[in-house]
Every structure is written in structure tokens, then in C-alpha cells.
Amino acid sequence: MDYFAYKDQQLFAEDVSLEAVARKYGTPCYVYSKATIERHWHAFDRAAGSQPHLICYAVKANSNLAVLNVMAKLGSGFDIVSGGELTRVLKAGGDPSKVVFSGVGKTQDEIALALKHNIKCFNVESRSELARINEVAEQAGKKAPISIRVNPDVDAKTHPYISTGLKDNKFGVERQQAVEIYQYANSLPFLNVVGIDCHIGSQLTDLTPFVDALDILLALIDELAQQNIHIKHLDVGGGLGVTYNDEKPPHPDQYTQAIAERLEGREDLLLIFEPGRAIMANAGVLLTKVEFLKQGAEKNFAIVDAAMNDLIRPALYSAWQNIIPLNAALERPKAVYDIVGPICETGDFLGKGRELTIAPDDYLAVRSAGAYGFAMASNYNSRCRAAEVLIDGNNIHLVREREKIEQLFESEHIPT
Numbered sequence: 395m396d397y398f399a400y401k402d403q404q405l406f407a408e409d410v411s412l413e414a415v416a417r418k419y420g421t422p423c424y425v426y427s428k429a430t431i432e433r434h435w436h437a438f439d440r441a442a443g444s445q446p447h448l449i450c451y452a453v454k455a456n457s458n459l460a461v462l463n464v465m466a467k468l469g470s471g472f473d474i475v476s477g478g479e480l481t482r483v484l485k486a487g488g489d490p491s492k493v494v495f496s497g498v499g500k501t502q503d504e505i506a507l508a509l510k511h512n513i514k515c516f517n518v519e520s521r522s523e524l525a526r527i528n529e530v531a532e533q534a535g536k537k538a539p540i541s542i543r544v545n546p547d548v549d550a551k552t553h554p555y556i557s558t559g560l561k562d563n564k565f566g567v568e569r570q571q572a573v574e575i576y577q578y579a580n581s582l583p584f585l586n587v588v589g590i591d592c593h594i595g596s597q598l599t600d601l602t603p604f605v606d607a608l609d610i611l612l613a614l615i616d617e618l619a620q621q622n623i624h625i626k627h628l629d630v631g632g633g634l635g636v637t638y639n640d641e642k643p644p645h646p647d648q649y650t651q652a653i654a655e656r657l658e659g660r661e662d663l664l665l666i667f668e669p670g671r672a673i674m675a676n677a678g679v680l681l682t683k684v685e686f687l688k689q690g691a692e693k694n695f696a697i698v699d700a701a702m703n704d705l706i707r708p709a710l711y712s713a714w715q716n717i718i719p720l721n722a723a724l725e726r727p728k729a730v731y732d733i734v735g736p737i738c739e740t741g742d743f744l745g746k747g748r749e750l751t752i753a754p755d756d757y758l759a760v761r762s763a764g765a766y767g768f769a770m771a772s773n774y775n776s777r778c779r780a781a782e783v784l785i786d787g788n789n790i791h792l793v794r795e796r797e798k799i800e801q802l803f804e805s806e807h808i809p810t
């Protein structure tokens with residue numbers, strides 16, 4: 395099946411009734427397709443061809459243990475941003491020697507934990523972080539493998555909240571300072587300079603910014619070689635966009651090939667990718683039930699049992715995600731609805747102005763919800779986080795139980 399091809403109602407490669415899943419496990423409920431995750435992962439892996447490469451799945455997109463275990467079984471690496479994510483990767487059977495650790499604020503404890511497990515590389519974002527890693531490595535009696543995240547000042551042309559490669563973003567070190575910072579890293583006794591990396595933003599739908607950033611990094615690799623600093627791996631980050639509505643991002647094949655081709659003559663350079671969304675977004679849906687239909691003065695509302703605490707992307711980025719009824723065959727009156735949740739915020743919507751034929755108790759699927767869905771969920775309004783289900787062929791696995799109300803306050807204390 396083609397990467398973006400989905401038949402109208404067939405959300406996944408597996409032939410399952412999502413309505414049956416909703417009935418069995420209740421709603422709201424996230425559902426992921428193992429076959430789709432695998433297909434997307436292989437699309438990256440295949441296209442890199444003979445260039446030595448490592449796919450480090452960005453755990454932040456979806457960190458469910460069962461999802462991480464699917465990646466681990468594929469032989470994937472992982473891009474993590476916290477000690478919590480590292481612990482999840484280990485628990486899911488991931489190989490720490492394929493883990494890269496990104497993020498601007500790594501704590502001493504997180505660095506120590508990563509060193510203890512001998513991760514592949516720290517993607518370092520500042521001079522002061524270099525000093526901190528050097529110190530913690532000395533205490534651990536180890537040499538820490540590091541790469542510097544370079545901010546290439548390239549416009550990723552995506553939502554400003556998820557653009558990370560511009561001068562005024564907090565990420566990485568400036569291109570102009572990079573050589574000097576590498577020299578500093580090279581001078582520290584408990585660091586081992588092994589790589590270079592960048593990540594310019596998320597949900598990119600055009601190849602140009604990726605290639606522009608890559609060219610900047612390649613030139614820097616050559617400049618560093620003249621300073622006798624030899625880079626063994628190039629980590630191009632993640633960021634490849636997906637189709638939520640009518641976006642036409644490059645296919646992972648095209649994207650990966652375009653990058654791999656530019657490395658001609660550098661066959662010794664290990665190429666690292668950190669895709670998150672491109673693997674997970676369209677491998678998951680959020681199932682929800684219509685509680686009430688309500689006619690306002692100006693609008694019709696479909697009040698559903700999922701809310702912004704379950705899926706915050708529409709509220710946070712005005713993101714558009716397709717919403718489809720699961721029982722579309724039934725006769726229903728057609729109307730235009732805002733699909734809203736029960737939370738006490740006007741920003742609590744999953745979709746606006748959607749023409750749907752629905753009735754109370756119908757199930758809806760919010761599509762493209764496998765990435766940055768559950769991973770960004772909260773307990774706002776003291777709502778319990780949703781269940782998660784993984785479909786594997788004919789098998790339907792509950793991979794996270796719906797939270798129980800008691801769990802929401804089990805670590806709180808009333809002073810006596």
C-alpha cells in the first residue's frame with residue numbers, strides 16, 4: 395500500500411472494526427496500527443539505500459511502551475529528550491547504544507543516567523551543557539560521546555511554535571559560533587566529539603529547507619576536518635510533515651533519498667534520522683463518542699467525550715485533523731458542526747465547521763492522531779487520560795488502560 399493511500403473508511407492496513415474497538419474499550423480511546431507503523435518506518439529505512447544510516451524514532455511523538463517495542467523489534471534507534479523517555483525506551487526493549495539524547499535543558503541526573511546506559515550520543519545545545527556533561531562524565535569515569543546541534547537559521551515555513559531552526563529559537567548553537575564551540579568540546583577531557591546535528595522544525599512540507607540546512611552542516615563538517623575535528627555521524631533531525639488535510643509533503647522515500655544523495659563521496663559518514671510524526675501520525679486515530687448535539691444561536695455543536703486534554707493540537711496550533719463518523723452507513727440528518735469537548739474552555743474543540751451526518755451515541759474517529767496525541771494529553775479538568783489500543787493483524791491489544799479517577803490524586807497529600 396502506498397504511504398499516503400487510505401481507502402475512504404479503511405483507516406489502517408488491518409481490517410478491524412474500529413466501532414467494535416470503541417464499544418469494547420470505551421471512548422475516548424487511541425488506536426494504533428502496527429502494520430502502518432512498520433510500513434512507515436521501513437519507508438525511511440529502505441530509501442537511505444547503501445548510505446550507512448540509523449533511524450532514531452523521536453519518542454516524544456508517541457511514547458507508549460508497546461509502540462516503542464514495535465520500533466525496538468524493527469531494530470530502530472531512538473531520539474529522546476528526557477530521563478523519562480530513556481527509561482521508557484529501556485523498558486520497551488530498546489537498545490541504548492542506538493539512543494541519541496536531544497534537548498536544551500538536560501539535568502545532571504539525566505546525563506548520569508544516559509552515561510550509565512552508554513547511549514550513542516548527546517546532542518548538545520550549548521557551551522554550558524558541554525561543561526556539564528564533561529563534569530558528570532568525569533564523575534562517572536567515562537568519556538561522553540557528543541554531537542553539537544547547529545542552528546542553521548533556515549526558515550522551516552511551519553507553525554511558529556514548532557519551528558526550531560531560526561536564529562531567535564532557543565535551540566542549538568549559532569553557525570558562526572559552531573567551530574569555536576567544537577574546539578572547546580574537543581579540549582574537554584571527558585568528551586568524545588563524534589557527530590553534528592540539526593533539527594529545524596516539525597511538519598515541514600517542502601524539501602528545500604531540509605536541503606539548505608544539510609548544505610550548511612556539510613560545509614561545517616569540512617571546516618571542522620581542517621581543524622582536525624573529524625565528524626563520524628550527521629544527524630539531520632526529524633520534521634518531515636504528513637497529510638492532515640491537503641498538504642502534500644514529500645514521501646519519506648523522496649526525502650530520505652534527497653538527503654542520502656547529497657552525501658555522495660562521504661560513504662563513511664553515518665546518517666541519522668529522527669522522524670516522529672511521519673512514522674506515527676497516520677498510524678493512529680482517536681475514537682470518541684457523540685454525547686449531545688446542541689443547536690446554538692449561530693452554530694451547531696457536536697459535544698463529544700474527547701477534549702483538548704486528550705488531543706491539544708487543534709487548540710494549541712489551530713491544527714486541522716479529519717473527523718469521520720464510524721457508522722457512516724446509517725441514515726442521519728446532514729449538518730455543519732463544531733466538534734467540541736466537555737472542557738470549560740472555548741478553545742476546547744477538535745474540529746470546526748465540519749459537515750457530518752451524525753446522531754448522539756455515534757462514534758467518530760479523529761484521524762492522524764498517532765503523533766503528539768496521547769503524548770501531549772493532560773488531566774485538565776480532572777479528566778482521566780484515554781485508553782490506548784494497538785492493532786496487530788487480527789489481534790487487538792489494550793496497551794494502556796484508561797486512567798482511573800483515584801490515580802489522579804494518589805500522590806497528593808492533605809496536610810494534617
Ligand SMILES: Cc1ncc(COP(=O)(O)O)c(C=O)c1O
Binds near residue numbers: 595596631669670
Ligand atoms: C530534536 C528533535 N528531533 C526530532 C523531532 C521529531 O520531529 P517530527 O515529529 O516532526 O519528525 C523533534 C520534534 O520536532 C525534535 O525536537
Ligand SMILES: N[C@@H](CCCC[NH3+])C(=O)O
Binds near residue numbers: 454556711765
Ligand atoms: N507537538 C507538535 C510537534 C512538536 C515537535 C517537537 N519538537 C505538534 O503536535 O505538531
